Amino acid sequence: MRTVAARTAGTEPVRSVGDSARRAFLAILWRDLYVTGKEFWVLLVQVALTPLFMLFIFAKVLVEQGSVSAAYGHNLLLPGIIALSAFLTSLQSVAFPLVMEFGWTKEIEDRLLAPLPTDLVAVEKLLMATMRGLIAAMLMYPIGALVLGSAPWHPDRIPLLLLALLLGAWVGAGIGITIGTLVPPARISLMFGLILTPLMFTGATQYAWPLLDTMRWFQVVTAFNPLTYCAEAVRAAMVPTVPHIRPWISIVALVASAALFTATGVLSFRKRAQS
């Protein structure tokens, strides 16, 4: 049996702080990739079922019954649902685990004690959640096409689509980290009901924002939800004939929201890590 020897001076190369932080960052990123890969179907079940059922009921069942026109599913709901998947998946896939890891299981401590600045642990969480949101949205596109029979397709607008989804997932991740580090474990169900449900339904995912001009107050309310701009930009990319907020406005609003919630997320993560 070989026992691990105590540190023998001089055998290990002395690493700079930057080098050790880079290695630690990649290692914790690899840990999250590994764990996400291992349990990706769990994540999909958790986050993709709600949008999928919404799509099925509103764009398939109600169309079959004649209550809703077929165009509603293709033009309004499917783009909205794809945007919602990016946003919601990244938000939930980071917020729920963070509440648990900080509150009950303390699992995160090992990564907080890795040789890298605490802010970088938050950045890694943000990066990982954004990736998960993007992947979920990209899966929702073909699944939606299967449910509806077809899906709008504009190859020349794919860069806008990807940019909108990337930014939407990033904003969701920022909000997720902020919630996940601010909400005490005992309050998790209450806060998710209070925050998630309004976010889902004021985000212009089931309706077009410009057409809300007959309900001015609701149009104003939805303008404060970053998800609105994600859904509008996705709609601009997928169904350009439907009235939508001008893409550059949506992108600027998403970039601003991403910056804001990245800042709040990193700050509240730092505060939570030090308590």
Added chain:
Amino acid sequence: MSGTSGVDDAPAVEVVDLVKRYPKREDNAVDGLSFTVRPGEVFGLLGPNGAGKSTTVGILTTRLPATSGAARLSGIDLLRDPVSARARLAVVAQRPNLDRSLTPRQNLTFHAAYHGVGRADRNERAAALLEQFGLADQADAKVDWYSGGMAQRLMIARSLIHEPDVLFLDEPTTGLDPQARLFVWDRIGELRDRGVTILLTTHDMNEAADLCDRVGIVDHGKLLALDTPEALTRGIRAQAVLDLSVTPAAQEHLATLLSDLGAVEGVERVEQPAASPAAAGAQDQGPAAGDLPATVQIRLYLSADPALVLPAVVGLLSGRSAALTNVRIGTGSLEDVFIDLTGRGLR
């Protein structure tokens, strides 16, 4: 004492006037703490619950910001350069904080990867540590299935895989069964023999006395005493004790007996240790008629040589038809020092 100081004069841990005040609190959780830990030393912070031990460890392991003061680890300023310090230290937390998404073996290898240990090296070290900590058979099970003792062993193994300069153990045996506790003590003893510097917190006197080269007694965030366990126990007021097991006569009034024992020359104080089964009931009324006379434990704190006091005590007891069933002559324990310094009040 480790006796190795002088080889390397830089302290492993150096704490100077450390203060921590939590927001919205009147008192400082850590209130001007200063001490140094020498390389290769096992240093114990002993104190009641809420004394500030865990907060101190939190600051020294870069998890908590200090309010003021200075702390260095292997010469690195912990408060200014936490990232460099994290590469040199390891912590075994009070509560299990294993990564439940990973297997036990992966808990070790990923931890090593966070600390920049190469792939071949970390796999080899993980296998060796799992073997050493008796976990090789369950290395690829689920962490959730581990018992408290196994989780504790895995956490210690994990803390060692990046070969830290200083190992922090926050109440390493709290809540473990006796076997697991002995196992952990043996491992700590091995680490000490290999020259790993250890700072542990505990409220277990035996743990502090058996494992530590030096012990700092902390309460209300302040250091009350700091020395080797032997020197600490030598310094307390009552130097020796007589532990008596006595079966009083049936009609005996226990309170009278105790006060008479207290009046014997050389006896400073009489006490019934908390463990005594008869202590509570027999205190005032004595054994009820018809009951078998109960044996009571009595501890006499002496100011004179036990050999001189004992004959008088035996004489007094036999004069009152009390049967003396057991006698132990003891010197003061670390527990006496602890109670003496921190008081008897519950926390």
